[in-house]
Amino acid sequence: MDKWSFGMTMVVVGMGGTICTLVIFSLIMSALKKVFPYKKEEDQ
Amino acid sequence: MFVDSLLNGFNGLTAGFANLQWSHLVMMVIGGLLLYLGIKKDCEPLLLVPIGFGCILINIPLAGLMDQGGFLRIIYDAGVITELFPLFIFVGIGAMTDFGPVLENPYTFLLGAAGQFGIFITLLLALALGFPPKDAVTIGIIGACDGPTVIYVASQYAQHLLGPVTVAAYSYMALVPVLQPPIMKMLTSTKERQTIMKTHQKTVSKTTKMLFPIVITVIGGLIAPMGLPLLATIMLGNLMKESGVVGRLTKAAENEIANIVTLLLGISIGATMSGPVFVQTQTLLILILGLLAICLDTVCGILFGKVLYLVTGGKVNPLIGAAGISAFPMAARVAQKEGQKYNKKSFLLMHAMGANAGGQVGSVMAAAVMLSVLKGMGVI
Numbered sequence: 041m042d043k044w045s046f047g048m049t050m051v052v053v054g055m056g057g058t059i060c061t062l063v064i065f066s067l068i069m070s071a072l073k074k075v076f077p078y079k080k081e082e083d084q
Numbered sequence: 085m086f087v088d089s090l091l092n093g094f095n096g097l098t099a100g101f102a103n104l105q106w107s108h109l110v111m112m113v114i115g116g117l118l119l120y121l122g123i124k125k126d127c128e129p130l131l132l133v134p135i136g137f138g139c140i141l142i143n144i145p146l147a148g149l150m151d152q153g154g155f156l157r158i159i160y161d162a163g164v165i166t167e168l169f170p171l172f173i174f175v176g177i178g179a180m181t182d183f184g185p186v187l188e189n190p191y192t193f194l195l196g197a198a199g200q201f202g203i204f205i206t207l208l209l210a211l212a213l214g215f216p217p218k219d220a221v222t223i224g225i226i227g228a229c230d231g232p233t234v235i236y237v238a239s240q241y242a243q244h245l246l247g248p249v250t251v252a253a254y255s256y257m258a259l260v261p262v263l264q265p266p267i268m269k270m271l272t273s274t275k276e277r278q279t280i281m282k283t284h285q286k287t288v289s290k291t292t293k294m295l296f297p298i299v300i301t302v303i304g305g306l307i308a309p310m311g312l313p314l315l316a317t318i319m320l321g322n323l324m325k326e327s328g329v330v331g332r333l334t335k336a337a338e339n340e341i342a343n344i345v346t347l348l349l350g351i352s353i354g355a356t357m358s359g360p361v362f363v364q365t366q367t368l369l370i371l372i373l374g375l376l377a378i379c380l381d382t383v384c385g386i387l388f389g390k391v392l393y394l395v396t397g398g399k400v401n402p403l404i405g406a407a408g409i410s411a412f413p414m415a416a417r418v419a420q421k422e423g424q425k426y427n428k429k430s431f432l433l434m435h436a437m438g439a440n441a442g443g444q445v446g447s448v449m450a451a452a453v454m455l456s457v458l459k460g461m462g463v464i
Contacts, residue, residue, distance in 0.1 A: 041461070047211045050221070050457060051204045057453040059197045062446055066193040068299055070229070073187070076291040084379050 103145035107359030114362075115139030115354065118251070127258035131231065131350050135251065138354020149355060159348050164239050164246070169349040170232035171317045176342030177232070177444075178321020179334045181412065183296055185438035186300040186445070187288045191392075192404075192435070196442025198388030199408025200450040202227035202380030204375050213369060217463055218242050221454055225368055226253050227377030228447035229260070229411040235349070236314055237451055241464060247356035248367045254373030257411045263375075264382050264406050264418050271386045272402050276393055278427040279401035281435050290326070297323040304449060310459050311452020318448060381409040385439070404432055407439040410447040416440040 122129035141149055142156065149156040163169035168264030186192050204231045207224030215223060222242040225234050226249055234253040256263065268277070297319035305312040324334045358360075389405025403423050407415040419436035458464045 043211045043217065046217050046461070046463070047208045047220070049461060050207055050454065053457045053460075054207075054450070054454050055142065055201065055204045057307070057457065058200055058446065058450045059194075061304060061449050061453065062193040062197040062442070064303060064307075065300060066190040068303065069187055069190040069193075069296065072292045072295055072299070073190070073288060076289045076295070078287045078289045078292075 092240075100147075105359060107146075107363040108143040108145060109359075110363050111359040112140050112356055114357070115143070118354075121255070121258070128254050130346050131254050131353075132258070134260050134347055134350025135254070135354040135357075138351040139357040140354075141231055141356050142355045144285035150358070156352060158353040160355060163345070163348055164235070164352050165243070167239050169345050169352075170236040170239070170344040171313055172341055173232045173349065174314060175321040175337045176345070177319035177412075178297070178323075179325045179337040180342075181318075181322060181325075181342040181441060181444060182437075183322060183441045183445075184293065185290055185434050187292060187296060188286075189435070189438050190260075192408075192438035192440040195385060195388060195392075195405050195408035195439035196444070196446030197408070198405060199381045199410065199439070199443045200228065200446050201384035202377040202382075203450055203454075204411075205380050206377035209376065210373055213373075216281065218458075219245060221458065223373050223394075224377060225249070225451055225454070226256070226370075226374035227381050227409075228271065228451055229253070229257055229378055229409045230414075230444070230447040230451075231257065233314060233447055233451045234410065235353070237455070240455075241458075244361070245370065247353065247362055248370040249374065250353045251357070252371050256374055256378045257414065260378070260409075260411045260414050261418050261421075263379060264415065265422055267379060267382045268386060268403055268406055268419075268422050271383065272390065273353040274426060275343050276402050277423065277425075278430065279393065279398060280427065280430050281345060281399065281401050281404075281432060283431070283434075293326045294323065297326070300445065304452060308449065308452035310454040310455035310464075311448065312320055314448045317395065318444075358461035378409065382406050385409055385443075401430065401432055401435070404436045404439045407436040408443040410440070410443040412444045413437060415443070426461055 089329050115136045118132045121127040122132030148154045154163035178399045203224045207220050210220035210223040218241040222238045227239045246443050301319045304315045324330045385405035389402030392400040393402050403419045416436035418431040423430040423432040
């Protein structure tokens with residue numbers, strides 16, 4: 041594989057993969073917040 | 085006979101000087117500079133002091149500290165080559181980090197993703213400058229702005245670059261308060277910088293905080309298994325902290341373990357900075373590329389912050405985008421300070437901490453994804 045194919049694969053799959061993963065994390069955490077909402081009693 | 089013996093004995097005392105090369109002297113000065121930055125300028129002293137001292141030590145000829153059986157070689161082989169030191173540090177970082185701000189506003193994970201763009205652009209630049217693929221990946225990782233991640237990747241795939249990339253990562257992390265403000269000013273308008281963001285309400289339950297490290301480990305590990313050690317150790321530390329039931333372990337992880345490993349890691353990284361190996365044009369190129377990586381991360385983070393500013397109708401201050409680069413928590417403090425400079429009523433710290441915690445996860449994920457893509461391509 042030439043270095044430009046390597047570089048572009050890393051950029052597209054690497055950066056794309058990182059963004060997708062963090063979007064998934066963001067969605068999961070939003071869902072978890074809805075499933076386990078904060079209750080005021082937790083402060084006590 | 086006696087005269088010969090006398091001369092040989094005398095030679096033993098002068099051999100160190102006789103074997104001293106100019107590159108050793110250059111590196112002793114660099115070691116001294118790292119000590120100066122750590123001690124006098126308070127720049128990452130916990131790392132720069134042992135690194136600087138290790139750098140001076142290794143450039144004293146004939147001491148054999150990095151030869152087979154030398155005490156620095158033993159520490160290096162035990163903790164750096166095996167990747168244990170950066171992983172132990174990550175347990176400590178996880179135990180010290182409050183991911184609450186990013187959980188308050190999960191969209192800040194996206195700022196953490198934008199703050200990793202510099203890694204990939206720098207990788208391309210390194211390839212263009214003729215670095216082999218694994219070296220280019222290691223240089224790009226400096227942009228993760230996360231010391232243990234850099235050390236983990238370098239120790240696995242480019243051990244010969246361990247010294248320069250580590251020094252670059254920690255030095256530039258310390259320089260974040262100097263590097264970021266001019267970029268922030270250049271890329272944002274006064275109106276954008278003055279944006280006041282809504283104050284947080286506490287909305288994250290303890291259950292969510294405890295599930296966060298477990299879910300992230302499983303999902304992240306399934307997506308990028310090659311980076312699971314990085315992700316798992318930081319999340320283990322965080323689970324210990326959030327569970328609240330292993331206070332002794334949490335305290336040990338954030339104090340004793342982190343301190344001992346930091347000392348050993350620092351001195352063994354310094355030990356890789358031997359003059360004849362370090363004083364090369366390539367090192368200078370790596371330092372320049374590392375600087376570029378962190379600046380590009382900041383640029384991309386702020387640009388994404390500007391997108392959020394537009395999409396939300398001016399509710400997000402683009403300055404918090406700069407905190408997406410990791411460098412926890414310094415980058416968040418810089419965003420807060422810069423925001424206050426333009427609007428005394430603006431309190432960005434908690435929002436910036438969200439982006440910063442997102443950047444912490446983002447940098448680890450970026451490294452994990454890169455390693456898994458490399459594995460998929462058969463490069464490693």
